[in-house]
Amino acid sequence: MENGHLQTSTGHRTDDRIKLNVGGKLFETTLSTIQTGGSDSLLAALSSRTSDDPDPVFIDRDPEIFSVILSLLRSDGLPSTARRFSKQELADEALYYGIESQLKTAMLPPPFSGIDASIVTTVHPASDGLPSAITAGGDGSIWIAHGGQISSYDWNLSHAGTIRTHLEDINSICRVYPEIAAVGSESDFGLHFYDFSGVRNMGSIHWTDPADPRIFKSRVTAISNSPSSVFAAFDCPHRENCILVIDKSTLKVVSELSRQSGSSAKNLAVGKLTWLPETGLVVGSSVTCGAFGYSGYIRMWDPRSKEVVWETNEPGSGRSSRFGDSFADVDVDVDESTLFKVCSKSGDLAMADLRNLGDDPWVYLQDKNPSMRNTKGGADSNSVICCYKSQAFVSRGGALEVWSRPPKAENRVDRESEVCEGLYRRNFMDKEEDAQRGIIKKIEGGGNRLFVVREDVEGIEVWESSHSSGAVSVL
Template identity: 65%
Template structure:
């Protein structure tokens, strides 16, 4: 009787593989878990005879054993990242078609600032003191240092460096996954680079033939929407503007504002944010002098080119905390919630961009008694909203404000018709993210979240710190 070919699709059927001279035995279901388009699934579908030789794969058997363990348990063995680099594992995972499984197992768990810690410091090979950086939604990182941009993938493995025509880079924004819009303090204009190919693609300058004061305009801040790039420019004589630039043509489509920066309320916006829900642009500027902090928050509608709301502190009357000006602001772009940190009291306040009024601020009640009475007066302060957490860098220390109860909808100001006519209490817990020795590393210069990571740079300190939640889901010991 002729030999019958067993059905290769039987999940429990065993299959033998010879990888680089080492023999492995597993099941069809394990190989199918790699995904229908993977090489392993394709090999498991091949018909075979009972006495056929194992399928030979000319690859590294040690790394294959790690990936096979990943398919079996959805976890990486505890020793795998000590034996192999992420780049080595990623290259083999790409060959077998299991890169998505490796990514989900090796990337960090959900970022919680309350238990985050430094897990690494990314240092470019040359000019290691970064001037700025940009974090991607996938946890990847672009670091600007000197006139170069070093690129790191979601595993934070170095992939390439792009040399620009600039001597220094002080602003960088991802306008597409591979396209960077950059600005420099020493060179005028906004410059576009394709970081995947390393090619320069064009520049945009703010000019006005009728106004001789508009020349050598340098970039101060950049924001991005699906169709446009929003850029604030500043001239040597302090004239400044916010321009809207078409992403496809790199042509200026409108000018949201033009002002002379002779006063604090007219200085160039140092931060720009685009709100997906409303399409509004939020710009802010903060200055600190002998008499404390002063600045403004201004919101434009790019469609009408009108200012829809603004506040100046001190002196606008839009805050019940007169004399306690904000030291920095940021916006939760996912929920359209504006946050500010008060310079004297250290209090955190929030406002719903959709319900702004004369005094829209709701002040947080700090539920951590040990951190009350914290003043930010005279300090260099940086505020960053990420994943419904508010991170505050004060000099070298890093704090996080975490919401303790309710959703944003439950903590906005109550309507006038409310019988008690008062605002609800809002409970946030403020904690130090770092340890005392971390705060001594240097003054915090920039904070930005990407993926499930927080990235921090410090003044005149080499590298970018990588902060992750201490409960790392990707490295889980496996019992022998």
């Protein structure tokens, strides 16, 4: 340190100036700003050049975009002039200068709030554009299965590549590693692993049992994973089904959970799987709709003991079933350790504490928002629920709504009716005309984005919150 100023390893002070000639336009900044890009960046490599050099460093790049890059290094944010360039143009320049991480931080959407969310773009695969399955990454990236292909889109929603699999009608996809997907198909047998980095099939897992001839040609119905395991639900033509636990490091089957005949709604193959990091348990659900309405089950397994530790069936005994109003869909809020279900007839939303489950764990949420009365709510035979960022997103046909905790929420439960008031508040995310775009079939969150798939509609809707959001629910 010299007179209170830091020095670099070359002996220069961090407040020394450096001149750059980018595409014929002169820029002048300080070493400290340049070094903000990190030691591996191109600009940091130029930090040995200071104002003592007779000529500025020449960089043969677009000076207009560089001014955005320089502003990013100075303030950790993007200036308004960045709007003149596409996300891909900015990403390409950030890659050239070696400051992708800074740009990624600045460009990622703000914390996701369903109340303030809107559609920002639609991602369209190049061919066979009807999505059949999706999996979102924690960085906002998305992998889309369409036909027998899987297209990858990075955090910037730029197309990163497409691989053609040997499968048709992919119905399940799960990202088990940053570049590896586990995939199942409605028309092909087994669980298959694909490596995006090497564009190759890494292998397949099949459910077999030499002692039981009924176990053959098993198809995958749901996939989830933990840091060490992949959980895949398999279903045979004669309805025998189970969940296989697969070691992620060896891609070998470790154990078998929940083998059942599939002879009734209580024994059908699992349609949705979720691993709970807090307890290491696995939650699975199955829903079917027949002439007498919806029926299904929710179960929780301990992969270590291979035992069912809790289950509920609907229709079933007890008040929790609301006989004739079974759940149409189920999802788990992993962050809040809460289980949600949406009822098939009433459209009511109910929640249960995963840490305090019993014979009758459900508390039904009552909407007390006066602005939401007598509007689009109610039941729908195409209800879908997705939990993300401590919010429950529910679609009833084409409409999309969010249930979120209002500020200073009070949990008031009427013990007689098991109805909860005030804990969650409902708001619609879309306009009336938006709901006409098609029935929502899948919802998934990742990277502060919500991805929505509609029936027979090409592409994936991408929902984000506004950077200037200050919205709160209407009380």
